[in-house]
Each structure stands twice: as structure tokens, then as C-alpha cells.
Amino acid sequence: MIDADRECRRLLEFARTSAASPSGFLWLDGSGRPDPSQPVHAWITTRMTHVFSLAHLQGVPGAGELAAHGVGALTGAVCDREHGGWYAAVSPEDGVPVDTTKAAYAHAFVLLAATSAAAAQVPGARALLAEALGVVQQHFLDDGGRVVDSLVSDLRSGESYRGANSSMHMVEALLAAGDVAGDGHAHAQALGIAGHLIHDVARSWGYLLPEHFTLDWEPLPDYNADRPGDPFRPFGCTPGHLLEWSRLLLHLEASLDEPPAWLVEDARGLFARAVEVGWDVDGEPGFLYTVDWQGRPVVRLRMHWVHAEALAAAAALHRRTGEESYAAWQRAFEDFVEEFLIDGEQGSWHHELDEHNRPSATVWAGKPDVYHAYQSLLLARRPLAPVLSVQLASVRSAP
Known part of the structure; x- marks a missing residue:
């Protein structure tokens, strides 16, 4: 089994170099050096701000300054003060926007980072939260409470697309906002998004959740069939997202006063389906990246984030149900991480393995951030609610 405390410290040490730009956190290569070919991405800056805020709450030396660096970027270069919201990417040298798209995916992480930084009492974080x-609820949730995937720079309508990935991370962010800001409405919004995509859509598809939709939320099962390995919008079903949703449903259940019974039922169903179609199905251990609508392998690469979410989901199900089978799955997933993903030489985890579990870079070059790995190790060993930042803040403030 992984020594979680030691591994978290190792991940944080690797990640520190990403703060090299005044505009935010940088994409790291395989050895932990900033990648000069990459701009400052909002999704990386937000996720690293979240991680270092959690680390600060754990008392890690220097983490508070790094969390403050992230809040400074999110209230500075990455923030659009003219129209509101946050740019997708800016220049690392001078903070000039290089991608002015306003994406729900990135905005969900802005909200998550703000909640963790606020819980950690980082200066400026409460105002950021x-x-x-306000931006999320005004612009990225429609009248039915469903997520608007992307907008143009002035926060008007963007592409004719809706996606399950941004919706999933919005559930994560709204759960955190509900706990940190004391906003019960945010929890209700998270339940509404999950109810639609999981209890209605995923369940009707045998838990092979479609990832891509029209503006009216009609599934697009052939979306990106010509680009099956897209890093954010791959073709087919993504077993890793089934695992991530499974865990989130259990956090949601634990956060509600009167949770519906389907939350734990669907969490079980998603996990079982992910293992059935994704784990050890092609003669090699590990989870595949994607499968088709018959559950057959499409992209056989193994992504680090899928295995991080797998061990966190198994731990959550074990905590919720007490069933030993889930503890056994957690051990199996941690064994895989320890054997194949943890890079003991250059640091962090290999972000991608090929079909034979050798490091590769077909979809993901380098090791952009440590969000999935770091968070999964914390989640696997803590209660389901409240969110991590609130739990850690409570421990820190205890006499």
C-alpha cells in the first residue's frame, strides 16, 4: 500500500516549480520543469491553487505562499476585469490573454480553488469565492440548472455543445461552495445536475454515460469519432468519469439532509460498470481510457487520473457500505499506482501509459499538475463530508 503522507509530500515538492510565472501556475514536463511551449492555463492554475490551499491547511511549509500566488493570479492576470469571468489561458511572461474562451470546466475549478483558499484563509480568497x-450561477447554469459548457469572451453564447465533463466538475465545485460558503442552494444545484446526467441519462444507457450533447441535451454518441483520444472530449464512454461520478454521488449523499436513495444505488452501478468495461480487459492490468457503446476498448492508453479516481471511488464506497469487496478494489488500484504510475526517479506520477503500461505521451505530454493524484490520496482516507478543505480547516483549528 502507498504511504499516503510520504507520497503527498513528494507530489507537492514536484509541483512547487509550477509557480514560476507571475501570471499563474505552469504546465510541467516529465522532470518537473515548466514547459516553455505552454501558456498559463486557467485549469492548471486553479487546480494547483486548490492543492496548495489543502497543503497549507495541513501545515506544509511554504504552501500558504503558493496558494496566495494562485489567488493573486485568479484575481489578476487570469481574470477578465472588463467582461467578468476567467480566460482559458494567458501568456506566462506578461499575462496577455492567448485564449479568451470562457469555459465551464475552468470556471468550475476557479470556484473549487476559491473555496479551498477561503477555507485556508488565504488573503483575497473570500472575495474571489x-x-x-456569482459568475457561475449567473452565466454557467441555465434556467433549468444545467451547465452551459462555454461562452465567448463577453460571456455571451458560445459553441453549440454541452458536456458531461464540465458538469461533473461543476458538481464538485458546487459541493465545495455549499460547504465553505454555507450555501444550501449550491448543494441543491449539484443534485440537480447529477440527477439529470446520472440518474436519468447514464442509467438509461446502462451506466455507459455519454460525454457529449447538443444544446438541448440530446446525446451525440459519434462525437469526435475521428479524434478518439482527445484529452478533454474523447469519443465513446470514459470509465474514469464513471468512477469520478461514483465518488461524487457519495459525497453529495453525505452532504444532504434528505438524500434520495438513488445516489448510492447509482454510485454502485457506475463503479461496477467502469470495472466491467475498463479494468484489466485487454490482457494487461489497468483501466482503459475509453470504450465504445458496446463496452469494447477504443483507446487503450492508461491515464494516471483514472487510477487516482478509481482508488478514491473504491475507498468512498467502502466507507459508505462497509463492504470488503470495495476495500479489496482500493488495494488493487493502489498496487497498480505503486507499480506503474509513481515515478520514483523524476517525481510525480506518469500521466499516461501505453497499452503495455510503459510511459507514453500520446494524449498527455509531461506531468501538467498533481490535482488528481494528491487529492485522491487525501480522499481515500477521510470521511465523505464535508469537503476536504472544511475537514482540514476543522482539524487545524482544533485546540
């Missing part, structure tokens, strides 16, 4: 929650 209020701003992020």
Missing part, C-alpha cells in the same frame, strides 16, 4: 459563485 463570492465573485466565482
Whole structure:
């Protein structure tokens, strides 16, 4: 089994070099050096701000300064003060926007980062949280409470697309906002998004959740069939997202006063389906990246984030149900991580393995951030609610 404390410290040490730009956190290569070919991505800056805020709450030396660096970027270069919201990417040298798209995916992480930084009492984080929650609820949730995937720079309508990935991370962010800001409405919004995509859509598809939809939320099963290995919008079903949703449903259940019974039922169903179609199905251990609508392998690469989410989901199900089978799955997933993903030489985890579990870079070059790996090790050993930042803040403030 992984020594979680030691591994978290190792991940944080690797990640520190990503703060090399005044505009935010940088994409790291395989050895932990900033990649000069990459801009400052909002999704990396937000996720690293979240991680270092959690680390600060754990008392890690220097983590508070790194969390403050992230809040400074999110209230500075990455933030669009003219129209509101946050740019997708800016220049690392001078903070000039290089991608002015306003994406729900990135905005969900702005909200998540703001909640963790606020819980960690990082200066400016409370104002950032209020701003992020306002932007999300005004612009990225429609009248039915469903996620608007992307907007143009002035926050008007963007592409004719809706996606399950951004919706999933919005559930994560709204759960955190509900706990940190004391906003019960945010929890209700998270339940509404999950109810639609999981209890209605995924369940009707035998838990092979479609990832891509029209503006009216009609599934697009052939979307990106010509680009099956897209890093954010791959063709087919993504077993890793089934695992991530499974865990989130259990956090949601634990956060509600009167949770519906389907939350734990669907969490079980998603996990079982992910293992059935994704784990050890092609003669090699590990989870595949994607499968088709018959559950057959499409992209056989193994992504680090899928295995991080697998061990966190198994731990959550074990905590919720007490069933030993889930503990056994957690051990199996941690064994895989320890054998194949942890890079003991250059640091962090290999972000991608080929079909024979050798390091590769077909979809993901380098090791952009440590969000999935670090968070999964914390989640696997803590209660389901409240969110990590609130739990850690409570421990820190205890006499």
C-alpha cells in the first residue's frame, strides 16, 4: 500500500516549480520543469491553487505562499476585469490573454480553488469565492440548472455543445461552495445536475454515460469519432468519469439532509460498470481510457487520473457500505499506482501509459499538475463530508 503522507509530500515538492510565472501556475514536463511551449492555463492554475490551499491547511511549509500566488493570479492576470469571468489561458511572461474562451470546466475549478483558499484563509480568497459563485450561477447554469459548457469572451453564447465533463466538475465545485460558503442552494444545484446526467441519462444507457450533447441535451454518441483520444472530449464512454461520478454521488449523499436513495444505488452501478468495461480487459492490468457503446476498448492508453479516481471511488464506497469487496478494489488500484504510475526517479506520477503500461505521451505530454493524484490520496482516507478543505480547516483549528 502507498504511504499516503510520504507520497503527498513528494507530489507537492514536484509541483512547487509550477509557480514560476507571475501570471499563474505552469504546465510541467516529465522532470518537473515548466514547459516553455505552454501558456498559463486557467485549469492548471486553479487546480494547483486548490492543492496548495489543502497543503497549507495541513501545515506544509511554504504552501500558504503558493496558494496566495494562485489567488493573486485568479484575481489578476487570469481574470477578465472588463467582461467578468476567467480566460482559458494567458501568456506566462506578461499575462496577455492567448485564449479568451470562457469555459465551464475552468470556471468550475476557479470556484473549487476559491473555496479551498477561503477555507485556508488565504488573503483575497473570500472575495474571489463570492465573485466565482456569482459568475457561475449567473452565466454557467441555465434556467433549468444545467451547465452551459462555454461562452465567448463577453460571456455571451458560445459553441453549440454541452458536456458531461464540465458538469461533473461543476458538481464538485458546487459541493465545495455549499460547504465553505454555507450555501444550501449550491448543494441543491449539484443534485440537480447529477440527477439529470446520472440518474436519468447514464442509467438509461446502462451506466455507459455519454460525454457529449447538443444544446438541448440530446446525446451525440459519434462525437469526435475521428479524434478518439482527445484529452478533454474523447469519443465513446470514459470509465474514469464513471468512477469520478461514483465518488461524487457519495459525497453529495453525505452532504444532504434528505438524500434520495438513488445516489448510492447509482454510485454502485457506475463503479461496477467502469470495472466491467475498463479494468484489466485487454490482457494487461489497468483501466482503459475509453470504450465504445458496446463496452469494447477504443483507446487503450492508461491515464494516471483514472487510477487516482478509481482508488478514491473504491475507498468512498467502502466507507459508505462497509463492504470488503470495495476495500479489496482500493488495494488493487493502489498496487497498480505503486507499480506503474509513481515515478520514483523524476517525481510525480506518469500521466499516461501505453497499452503495455510503459510511459507514453500520446494524449498527455509531461506531468501538467498533481490535482488528481494528491487529492485522491487525501480522499481515500477521510470521511465523505464535508469537503476536504472544511475537514482540514476543522482539524487545524482544533485546540
